[in-house]
Amino acid sequence: MDxxxxxxxxxxxxxxxxxxxxDIHEIRTEAFQNFEKLxxxxxxxxxxxxxxxxxxxxxDYSIFPDKEKSINLADVKQYFIHDIxxxxxxxxxxxxxxxxxxxxxxxxxxxxxxxxLTKAKYKPVIENYFNKIAKQDNLTSLNTAFSKExxxxxxxxxxxxxxxxxxxxxxxxxxxxxxxxxxxxxxxxQNAHVQIIERHQSLTENAVLTNVVTEVYADRHSTVDFYKIxxxxxxxxxxxxxxxxxxxxxxxxxxxxxFGGNITxxxxxxxxxxxxxxxxxxxxxxxxxxxxxDHHTLVHHIEPNCESHQDYKGIFDExxxxxxxxxVIVEKEAQKTNAYQKNNNVLVSDKSTINxxxxxxxxxxxxxxxxxxxxxxxDEEALFYMQQRGIGIKEARALLMYAFANTVLESVxxxxxxxxxxxxxxxxxxxxxxxNI
Amino acid sequence: MLxxxxxxxxxxxKSILKGLNLEVxxxxxxxxMGPNGAGKSTLANIIAGKEEYEVNQGTIELNGEDIxxxxxxxxxxxxxxxxxxxxVEIPGVSVTNFIKTAINENRKAKGLEEMPAKNMLKMIRExxxxxxxxxxxxxxxxxxxxxGGEKKRNEIFQMAMLEPKLAILDETDSGLxxxxxxxxxxxVNKLKSKDNAVIVITHYQRLLDYIVPDFVHVxxxxxxxxxxxxxxxxxxxxxxxDWIKEEMIS
Numbered sequence: 001m002d003x004x005x006x007x008x009x010x011x012x013x014x015x016x017x018x019x020x021x022x023d024i025h026e027i028r029t030e031a032f033q034n035f036e037k038l039x040x041x042x043x044x045x046x047x048x049x050x051x052x053x054x055x056x057x058x059x060d061y062s063i064f065p066d067k068e069k070s071i072n073l074a075d076v077k078q079y080f081i082h083d084i085x086x087x088x089x090x091x092x093x094x095x096x097x098x099x100x101x102x103x104x105x106x107x108x109x110x111x112x113x114x115x116x117l118t119k120a121k122y123k124p125v126i127e128n129y130f131n132k133i134a135k136q137d138n139l140t141s142l143n144t145a146f147s148k149e150x151x152x153x154x155x156x157x158x159x160x161x162x163x164x165x166x167x168x169x170x171x172x173x174x175x176x177x178x179x180x181x182x183x184x185x186x187x188x189x190q191n192a193h194v195q196i197i198e199r200h201q202s203l204t205e206n207a208v209l210t211n212v213v214t215e216v217y218a219d220r221h222s223t224v225d226f227y228k229i230x231x232x233x234x235x236x237x238x239x240x241x242x243x244x245x246x247x248x249x250x251x252x253x254x255x256x257x258x259f260g261g262n263i264t265x266x267x268x269x270x271x272x273x274x275x276x277x278x279x280x281x282x283x284x285x286x287x288x289x290x291x292x293x294d295h296h297t298l299v300h301h302i303e304p305n306c307e308s309h310q311d312y313k314g315i316f317d318e319x320x321x322x323x324x325x326x327x328v329i330v331e332k333e334a335q336k337t338n339a340y341q342k343n344n345n346v347l348v349s350d351k352s353t354i355n356x357x358x359x360x361x362x363x364x365x366x367x368x369x370x371x372x373x374x375x376x377x378x379d380e381e382a383l384f385y386m387q388q389r390g391i392g393i394k395e396a397r398a399l400l401m402y403a404f405a406n407t408v409l410e411s412v413x414x415x416x417x418x419x420x421x422x423x424x425x426x427x428x429x430x431x432x433x434x435x436n437i
Numbered sequence: 438m439l440x441x442x443x444x445x446x447x448x449x450x451k452s453i454l455k456g457l458n459l460e461v462x463x464x465x466x467x468x469x470m471g472p473n474g475a476g477k478s479t480l481a482n483i484i485a486g487k488e489e490y491e492v493n494q495g496t497i498e499l500n501g502e503d504i505x506x507x508x509x510x511x512x513x514x515x516x517x518x519x520x521x522x523x524x525v526e527i528p529g530v531s532v533t534n535f536i537k538t539a540i541n542e543n544r545k546a547k548g549l550e551e552m553p554a555k556n557m558l559k560m561i562r563e564x565x566x567x568x569x570x571x572x573x574x575x576x577x578x579x580x581x582x583x584x585g586g587e588k589k590r591n592e593i594f595q596m597a598m599l600e601p602k603l604a605i606l607d608e609t610d611s612g613l614x615x616x617x618x619x620x621x622x623x624x625v626n627k628l629k630s631k632d633n634a635v636i637v638i639t640h641y642q643r644l645l646d647y648i649v650p651d652f653v654h655v656x657x658x659x660x661x662x663x664x665x666x667x668x669x670x671x672x673x674x675x676x677x678x679d680w681i682k683e684e685m686i687s
Contacts, residue, residue, distance in 0.1 A: 382526075384525075385524070386535075387508065387513065388485050388512075388519050389513060389595060389599065390513035390542050390543040391510060391542045392510050392546075393508065395542060396510075399530060402529075403529030403530045404529065406529045
């Protein structure tokens with residue numbers, strides 16, 4: 001039985017565990033039928049031309065891991081940003097861990113999707129926002145069909161959330177192969193501000209396929225800073241589907257740090273539904289071996305006077321492959337749009353690959369849209385220069401790569417996150433030098 | 438300190454150095470002059486260990502140790518410094534942090550602890566004052582958008598920080614106005630001691646007014662063809678190189 005058939009046949013069992021008389025269940029059923037029709041994406045689809053899921057779909061995934069396994073904080077502390085106070089919504093094998101979490105209902109809601117989907121008091125928010133901007137494509141439909149658990153965050157208007165919120169999905173490897181469908185909803189009302197750190201972390205070498213969907217609604221004049229840390233085991237694959245709707249004068253930034261995993265696909269979609277909106281999409285990818293990271297971004301400029309800024313840096317060593325597909329749509333009404341896209345790549349090895357494709361669809365005439373894409377190697381002259389000053393070749397390479405990626409780090413607003421990323425880069429490049437540049 | 442014997446070297450199979458001999462002792466300043474294409478920069482890069490140059494024959498010894506198989510950073514660790522003719526721009530790395538990294542990597546190679554931040558700052562302040570370098574300059578990206586003079590001053594600043602045994606200044610005077618030339622030369626002179634040595638590669642006599650050499654060598658077609666004292670540089674300035682070529686033929 002292939003994975004699609006296995007998923008389809010297990011849907012009945014899934015329905016046993018959820019309330020099938022709710023409105024949500026209609027959404028699930030529709031999504032399920034959609035997935036049944038579409039199946040998994042193949043390379044025949046333009047959007048999946050350079051990313052094949054074939055190898056990872058062959059695993060015999062456990063679709064509803066139900067063996068409970070507790071983990072010790074000491075064993076996983078390293079995956080938290082622990083030097084600052086944060087809210088935490090933590091899942092182990094798809095199940096909420098109250099022990100590791102720190103949620104709140106004190107003026108804001110930082111809690112569980114399973115509660116939000118079932119309790120009456122959340123009904124108005126769920127009705128207004130759940131599955132409203134998520135695309136009806138293959139994998140998003142799959143997630144919607146099985147949506148049950150994840151983080152639910154609701155920030156009322158005029159609220160500055162002092163503590164960042166960490167969402168971490170741990171996989172323990174109690175099953176030989178685990179498939180997860182986390183579903184997050186983040187609603188940020190007028191003039192509110194929140195910072196979110198998301199991570200998916202496998203704790204063993206057993207195969208994991210995470211297909212996560214996150215919907216973010218940023219109301220007027222709100223600010224959302226989202227940091228995605230992707231530094232997982234080589235046996236763990238991730239499809240991240242993030243959909244962000246912004247109202248007037250909101251500022252939303254998403255930083256994606258992709259340092260590890262087997263196949264990582266980021267579908268990051270911004271929809272601008274007002275004026276004077278700023279959307280910021282940044283990423284650093286540093287991978288080697290046979291790792292694969294694919295960034296598919298979409299910024300849909302619908303109204304006038306908005307901006308979008310994209311800056312993606314990629315460093316690919318050995319046989320690693322990367323994809324950057326950045327689509328910007330500027331509608332006819334979206335005059336005075338300022339859309340900026342930059343994608344720079346370094347191929348460290350002659351066996352590494354990057355497929356870069358900027359896609360600009362501009363229907364307005366009074367706009368500033370720029371895109372720049374570069375693919376290069378490390379500057380040999382610069383390496384010799386640094387070596388001549390006593391810096392070893394490994395350190396010299398690392399310093400050059402760090403400097404190359406640094407424009408993305410500069411806009412990280414949480415110092416502890418910046419420090420963590422810096423350390424991850426140093427570890428990744430196997431050097432012990434301070435990059436305080 | 439430096440002893441080069443019968444050095445033959447090539448790049449892309451093109452022979453550039455054709456049996457060069459040079460001996461530099463501690464406390465000495467040597468000038469190497471010569472027409473374009475004589476192999477001056479090649480010599481500098483080979484001593485520093487640039488990979489694209491191939492040493493076909495001969496030896497390069499530093500304090501009795503054959504360095505010709507050492508990596509560039511290993512040569513730096515034992516005291517070789519090259520002031521680049523064209524210093525490389527490294528966007529995203531500030532002057533200060535580059536030199537901090539360089540100093541600590543050198544210390545690491547010698548089995549020393551990192552230099553305490555306080556000492557580092559003090560040293561940076563002293564050496565930047567010596568070269569009349571503005572504070573703001575130190576926080577800029579290394580060499581990025583620097584004028585020719587700023588780049589060269591920054592090279593000598595790094596030399597001052599790293600305190601090499603053997604400093605090779607490859608056309609450090611090119612691109613310098615007379616004030617910058619004086620500052621740079623003054624810096625080099627202050628760093629000179631009986632324990633270190635300097636090789637000055639230049640086209641012009643001008644720099645040698647300020648950094649007075651003990652020996653002047655003329656490099657022509659991959660060999661040192663004439664050696665003299667400081668007065669040789671003056672003579673070259675006045676008469677050019679042709680008379681040396683004629684002397685060689687006769």
